[in-house]
Amino acid sequence: MAIDTPATILIIGAGPLGLETALYARYLGYDVIVCEAGDVGSHVQQWEHVEMFSPFSMNASPLGIAAIESHDPDHQFPSNQQCTTGGQWLQQYLIPLSQTDLVRKHIRTNCRVLSVSRTWKQKTDLDTDLDQDSREATREQDPFRIIVDEQGTQHALTADVVIDTSGVLANPNPIGAGGVPAPGEQQAGHGISYSIPSPDDLGQFRGKRVAVVGSGHSATTALLMLTEANALVTWITRQTNEHAISPIEQDPLPLRSQITSQLKELVDRKAIQTLTNIAIDEIKTSDNAEIELGVYQTGTEDELTLEWHSFDHVIGLTGYRPDLAIFRELQIHQCYATEGPIKLAASLLTQSSDDCLKVEQGERELLINPELNFYVLGMKSYGRKSGFLFQTGLQQIVQLFQILGDRETLDVYATFQKPQDG
Ligand SMILES: Cc1cc2nc3c(=O)[nH]c(=O)nc-3n(C[C@H](O)[C@H](O)[C@H](O)COP(=O)(O)OP(=O)(O)OC[C@H]3O[C@@H](n4cnc5c(N)ncnc54)[C@H](O)[C@@H]3O)c2cc1C
Known part of the structure; x- marks a missing residue:
């Protein structure tokens, strides 16, 4: 059933996808409330120093560009080919949007x-x-009730449609074996951090023993930064070989291929020590603030023995998980493996490519939940699965409003010219 304007759409999070969804909805005449826990783009701020591997042409919508240009005709965008940092994306596109x-x-x-x-x-x-x-209303006719903490005061809001674009970055995975905090992990305090270090942090790691746990692009970025900063770097992964992250052949995203090649080169010349096949069993913090990791090296034929490795600091970059508590009282069918909404998750699980560019969003029906008019978009729609791209989110927005408007061909982006190189 179509949701006619001016219905109220509440969007959770003013990150990249929350902002784009809000703009699209407003353009179509919906009433919109965007609730943002911090400031606009808070999560992108966390990685503002990291260079994006997708060029700006993939990180902006034609509607977003047009809205900014009509607001400020002199606004300077990055060029289409530029791989901006997260901070430049925020300052030159998301905040102006x-x-x-x-x-x-x-x-x-x-x-x-x-x-x-x-x-x-x-x-x-x-x-x-x-x-x-019965004359009783159906679930769909019963408005959503959203409890917010706004500037320290709790109150309730009401909406006809809720779109959760709250991302996953607030919930990093622990580093313990099996995906649960290892005994001692939560007591390690500042000895373990869960984000890519900022340039300001790097100085303190010079000459220090730093372990990076994880095998994705965030771990790769951290490993390169720490080596450059002359830390004594150990790379710990569950993977079976020391080239856990391999370059994608003929990668169309040069920056992505560059960082994986650089890491391979550092591993090959032993500038980075590697510990593969590792399960972190226990963590101790010594009196002099060293972090000791008690690990098992699995996958060998030898009997498993617990080995201890000491570090001055440990960085966990083992992915993120969605906060499911927000919608616990709704009827959301989640994937048993990724905790993403089941239909999209099932489609993603059948796609085995390592290259996020090759992952297909699929039919718009994949966005529909048993709880009608509640949608999860953006990074959170992938649940624990990595590889979400902003441009996939733009496809989701088009599909979502086709569903809401019950108009199969509705595509506002198609009516705006693609951004030209500036
Ligand atoms: C290091 C790094 C590099 C990346 N590089 C790229 C790249 O090159 N190209 C690319 O396409 N993607 C990249 N990504 C993925 C990128 O993060 C996403 O494309 C994009 O930021 C996802 O936007 P989002 O709006 O879904 O989520 P987020 O950016 O996570 O935004 C979610 C927002 O919701 C808010 N929020 C959270 N909980 C609540 C709540 N309970 N109530 C209200 N608000 C809440 C947060 O404060 C945040 O502002 C990268 C990610 C990382 C971590």
Whole structure:
């Protein structure tokens, strides 16, 4: 059933996808409330010093460009080919987007969404339980009730549609074996961090023994930065070989291929020590603040023995997981493996490519949940799975509004010219 304007759409998070969704919805005439826990683009701020591997042409929508240009005709965008840092993306595109006339007044910063439920219905109320003759409203007719903590005060908001674009970066995975915090991990305090170090942090690691746990592009970036900063770097992974991250053949994203090749070269010439096949069993913090990792090296024929390795600091970059508590009272069907909404997750799990550029978003129906009019978009829609790209999110936005408007061919982006190289 189409959701006619002016229905109220509440968007959780003013990250890249929350902002683009808000702009698209406003352009179509919906009422919009964007609740952002911190400032606009808080999560991108966390990696503002990291160079993106997708060029700017992939990191902006034609509607976003047009809205910024009409707000400020002199605005300078990065060139289409430029691989900006997260910070440049924020300053030159995302923040200007948030200040355009269509969205500015609709964003509430320091407004954290604590929960989303229906107003009268409980999670256990199934529409199929209803007597056909009953006049009781269906779940879909029952408005969403959203509890927020806004500037320190809790209150409730109401909406017809809720779109969760709150990302996953706030919930890094622990480094312990099996994906649970190892005994001692939560007590290690500042001895373990879970983000790519900033240039300001790097100085303190010079000459120090630093372990990086993980085998994705964030771990690669951290390993390169730490080696450059003359730290004594150990790379710890669950993977079976010391080239856990391999360059993609004829990679169309040169920066991505460059960092994986650089890492391979550092490993080959032993500038980085590697510990492969590792499960972290226990963590101790010594009196002189050393972090000791008690690890098992699996996959060997020898009997497993616990070995201890000492570091001055440990960085865990083993991925992220979605916060499911927000929508616990809704009927959301999640994937048992990735914790993403099941339909999209099932489609993603059948696609085995290492290259996120080759992952297909699939049909728009993949976005539909049992809880009608509640959608998860953006990085959170992939659950624990990595490889989400901003441009995939733009496809999701087009599909979502085709569903909401019940108009199969609706595509606002197609009506705006693609951004030209500036
Ligand atoms: C180091 C790094 C490099 C990357 N490089 C690229 C790249 O080159 N190309 C690319 O396409 N993608 C890249 N990505 C992925 C990138 O993060 C996404 O494409 C994009 O940022 C996802 O946007 P999002 O809006 O889905 O989530 P986020 O950016 O995570 O935004 C979510 C927002 O929701 C807010 N929020 C969270 N919880 C709540 C709550 N309860 N209530 C209210 N607000 C809340 C957060 O504060 C945040 O502002 C990279 C990611 C990382 C970590």
